[in-house]
Amino acid sequence: MIPLLLIVVPLVTGLISFFIKDDKTVKGWALISSVVTFAIALAGAASHDKLLFDTTWLPLLGSRFSLQLDGMAKMLTLLTGVSFPLVFASISSNNYPRSFNFYALMLLMQAGLMGVFLSADVLLFYFFWELALIPAYFLCSQWGGEKRIQVTFKFFIYTFIGSLLMLVGILYLYYKTPEHSFAIKDFYALKLTAKEQGFAFWLFFIAFAIKMPIFPFHTWQPDTYEQSSTAVTMILSGVMVKMGLYAVIRWILPIFPTAVEKFSHLIILLSVIGMLYASLIAIRQNDIKRMIAYSSIAHIGLMSAAIFANQQVGLQGVMVQMFNHGVNVIGLWIVTDAIEQQLGTRKFSELGGLAQKAQGLAILFVVMALANVALPLTNAFIGEFLMFNGLFRYNIWMAVIALISIILAAVYTLNAVQKIFYGETNELTERAYDSGSNVKLSLVVITIVVIILGVYPEPILRLTNDTVNAVLATIK
Amino acid sequence: MNAIITSAVCGVIMMFSSVFVENKKTYRHIAAVLLLLLLAVNVADTYGIRLFHIDTKGMLLFDRFGYFFNSIAIASTLIYVVLTGRDIEKVGTYTAEYFVLIFFVLCGVTILSSYNTLLMLFLGIEILSIPLYILTGADKRNLKSNEAALKYFLMGSFSTGIMLMGITLIYGATGTFDIYVTPKETITGQPAIVYSLLESAGLILMMISIGFKVSAAPFHFWTPDVYDGSPGVFTSFMATIVKAAGFIAFIKLFDARADASGVEANAFTGVDWKMLFAILIVSTLLIGNITAVFQQSVKRMMAYSSIAQAGFMLFALFSLNDVAKEGLLLYAAAYSLASIGIFAIMVKMKDHTFEGYNGLSKTQPVLAATNTIFLLSLAGIPLTAGFFAKYYMLASVMKTSGYLWLVIVGVVFAAVSVYYYFRVIQAMYFKDGEATITEEVSKGFKVGIIVLAGLIILFGILPQSLLQWFYF
Structure with missing residues (x-):
């Protein structure tokens, strides 16, 4: 029942939100809904077994409404569950025109994301994959910067082409299954020739690569993150990009082991190029949002490289890091949003000296920044260490080149801290004040997570251990 | 009867x-x-x-x-x-x-x-x-x-x-109007090749003429x-x-001929029908979709979109299998319902250009929301009937192995179609303007259009709620 509730609660509360026209009520409603979902996700994660839900859906096509909550799904539903209350709490003092639409679409997006992480049926997975995208399209186009309509459209078309190619791949494999079914176990049991794998692999991978995004499919990402409203960006970069990584682990590794072996070198190379390239561009940015966007591409690049390195330790690192990156990046965005709401700018050149005016915010931002650099004692350190370990075992040179990006990360992140919070105040930042308690509360929660998981990552490692072993077993 | x-x-x-x-x-x-x-x-x-x-x-x-x-x-x-x-x-x-x-x-x-x-x-x-x-x-x-x-x-x-x-x-070749009868080996002792040629020529003419009716490029x-x-x-x-x-x-005509000839569906009368239909499909999709992108009026856009949708329905003619026939029925329903909805809203609008829809979500939220569902359905987005319609069409071709390129062409044009359908959505929701309707819409109309949108979502989640009547 828990897997179903994880989808139904945000879906139903989201649909109801369309009709709550009062701003205050809808904010409270959305917050309550997201807290309830979080509690359910926690309950799911606390259970020791793999939770399943299965009911008939499309008998004519051989597709069932079947959900499974295994280790990886537990971790990701937990991430989704924890993200939304944090986001809702931190933006509760912001004003969005027609806010009932905003919160309704946010909750619908949450339902879609939950569905993606839970589906144990490929057609159902495809459904939720799109269901998460449609609210995102409306959210990004309706609230945000001036160029948002064009930018979001590019984002939509980009990901839609990817999804359609995936649909072709799904159909291709569907007709290879003996009894024409979309069930995950039938797809896992497929015996494909190397040629079939090589070809279907790309149909799936392009969709996921666009979503992650990895170089050279990343061009939609910085623009979209910059233009859309920061609350939406939090979800896009905190949770939605994990869809791509998740899908690679869930579908590509077990179904196309031969193709993975064949193309892993190329994909790791692309990921590593993307890491360096994005880090270098991040250094040159003058906009906080664009800086974080490029930094995010670099982090995702490392995760994708570690997935394809096919080492147990690397895969465990990915699991840990998916959660940590999601939480950390949301922290960075919350600070960005707090600054933008207060001062109306995100440009480094117009900021400075904020630490004198907003001490609390400054301290919390520094913690986030250190986590972004993956300093020991922060949660990101564990994940990145494991991933580099995996990459190192795969190919030492790739690991060495990828390590450069850590240095670059320190350059741009610390640079941002310095430019925003230290130095002299100017006319604009003279008037700044410390942000509200709701923002601080969210950030404190994130800080606690950062430090606890930085010292004691065991819970997530244990949670996702079964998935890692299961995936590796199908490959070997 | x-x-x-x-x-x-x-x-x-x-x-x-x-x-x-x-x-x-x-x-x-x-x-x-x-x-x-x-x-x-x-x-x-x-x-x-x-x-x-x-x-x-x-x-x-x-x-x-x-x-x-x-x-x-x-x-x-x-x-x-x-x-x-x-x-x-x-x-x-x-x-x-x-x-x-x-x-x-x-x-x-x-x-x-x-x-x-x-x-x-x-x-x-x-x-x-x-x-x-x-x-x-x-x-x-x-x-x-x-x-x-x-x-x-x-x-x-x-x-x-x-x-x-x-x-x-065709009558000359078979001596009957019955669509299920193929040329006899020899009627008057002449070699069968003559009849086969006559029949192919006749069928190609039929293809052109019905192609005209369904506006295939x-x-x-x-x-x-x-x-x-x-x-x-x-x-x-x-x-x-x-x-x-x-x-x-x-589809009845070509299904009958393929059935009657008893050979592989793509080779009856010695003509590569699959190839002919593939050409028809690609040109229809190309012309319909690309031209629709450049339209300024929603009415003209819908005209080209109907050509583009015809291109998708032609997939059924291409594959001629059970999935195709089922899918064509679903497609007919999904496409008709969504288009009827879009046209019903369009005729209420004062200005039929894309600009005329600017800001409709503020003046007429119900019309804008339902119109969005219809447009999403035509674009083939999941949760709407249009998705399963397109799904069946693509699946029917996929079942005919060896024509994967055609499926990929299909999805590429499906992505192109998003461009012009979403332009209407953008106008309604994201652009500022005062979209005006010619007269106040009645409550009955609103209920009707909501029911129609509900049907599209229902068929989009449970297509068998429609298709089961085909199998009962």
Whole structure:
């Protein structure tokens, strides 16, 4: 029942939100809904077994409404569950025109994301994959910067082409299954020739690569993150990009082991190029949002490289890091949003000296920044260490080149801290004040997570251990 | 049989009602009741209750496929009349006659879904077309409407000529009008190759002529002008139910020939039909989608979009398997319902350009929300009926192994189609403006359009709620 509730609660509360026209009520409603979902996700994660839900859906096509909550799904539903209350709490003092639409679409997006992480049926997975995208399209186009309509459209078309190619791949494999079914176990049991794998692999991978995004499919990402409203960006970069990584682990590794072996070198190379390239561009940015966007591409690049390195330790690192990156990046965005709401700018050149005016915010931002650099004692350190370990075992040179990006990360992140919070105040930042308690509360929660998981990552490692072993077993 | 006769009788009843009923507003209510009756009669027929016992000498063959399509067509027409009945009244003075013509078109549709000889095919196409020529020119003080009617009539007659020629050649080859009979080995001792050639030539002519009716490129040139010129309410009817009927006629003919020849579906009469259809599909998708991108008016965009959608329905003709036939029925329903909805909203708008829709979400939230669902369905986004329609089409081709490139071409153009459908959504939701409607929409209209959108979502989540009637 828990897997179903994880989808139904945000879906139903989201649909109801369309009709709550009062701003205050809808904010409270959305917050309550997201807290309830979080509690359910926690309950799911606390259970020791793999939770399943299965009911008939499309008998004519051989597709069932079947959900499974295994280790990886537990971790990701937990991430989704924890993200939304944090986001809702931190933006509760912001004003969005027609806010009932905003919160309704946010909750619908949450339902879609939950569905993606839970589906144990490929057609159902495809459904939720799109269901998460449609609210995102409306959210990004309706609230945000001036160029948002064009930018979001590019984002939509980009990901839609990817999804359609995936649909072709799904159909291709569907007709290879003996009894024409979309069930995950039938797809896992497929015996494909190397040629079939090589070809279907790309149909799936392009969709996921666009979503992650990895170089050279990343061009939609910085623009979209910059233009859309920061609350939406939090979800896009905190949770939605994990869809791509998740899908690679869930579908590509077990179904196309031969193709993975064949193309892993190329994909790791692309990921590593993307890491360096994005880090270098991040250094040159003058906009906080664009800086974080490029930094995010670099982090995702490392995760994708570690997935394809096919080492147990690397895969465990990915699991840990998916959660940590999601939480950390949301922290960075919350600070960005707090600054933008207060001062109306995100440009480094117009900021400075904020630490004198907003001490609390400054301290919390520094913690986030250190986590972004993956300093020991922060949660990101564990994940990145494991991933580099995996990459190192795969190919030492790739690991060495990828390590450069850590240095670059320190350059741009610390640079941002310095430019925003230290130095002299100017006319604009003279008037700044410390942000509200709701923002601080969210950030404190994130800080606690950062430090606890930085010292004691065991819970997530244990949670996702079964998935890692299961995936590796199908490959070997 | 029930539906063929009843629809003709309903047409006559409608005609006389214009003599006895003075009030113009009553006609649409009469029409709606008669359509409901027609639907009931057809459903009864499906369950084996025959009202008329007429020996058709094998000229008509009633099967589940035909009945089911009739039901879809009649139900769609009912929804269409309920939603746009008021706007039909506004076209001109002869309101009752418009409904008469719609019933006669339905008579043609029901013949097309059950013909078993080429003669009945021809009759069906003509009964369907001639009322349409008149409806196109219904707005007789409007030059564009007149031009459209004349153009449609001339081009239509031309294609009818081609069809007759095709029928003649096939008759020459087989010695019968029966669509299930293939040429005998030798009739008069001549080698079979002659007959095979005659039959192929005949079938190619049929393909051109029906391709014209369903506006497949390169036989689509009449479509934009006629759809744009004729009154919006009738464009809606023409672009949806009538077009779907054309496809049913199309697939029945080629399915029968492939069946009868008993060889691989793509090689009967020695012509590579798969290749011919693939060419037709690619050119239709290309022309329909690319041209739709450049349109400035929603009405013209919908005209090109209907060409593009025809390209997708042609996938069924390409693969000719069970998935294709099932899928074509679903596609016909999904496409018709969504287009009827979009047209019903469009005829309420003052300005039919994309700019005319700017800010509709603020002035008319219900219309904007339902219009979005219809557009998403046409674009083939999951959770709407359009997704499963496209899914079935792609799956049918995928089942015919070896044509993966065609599936990929299909999805690429599906992505292109998102561009122009979403332009309307962008205008309604994200652009500022004061979209105005010609008159306040009634509560009934709002309820109707919400129900229609609900149906599209229902078929999008559970397509078997529609398709189970095909298997019951």
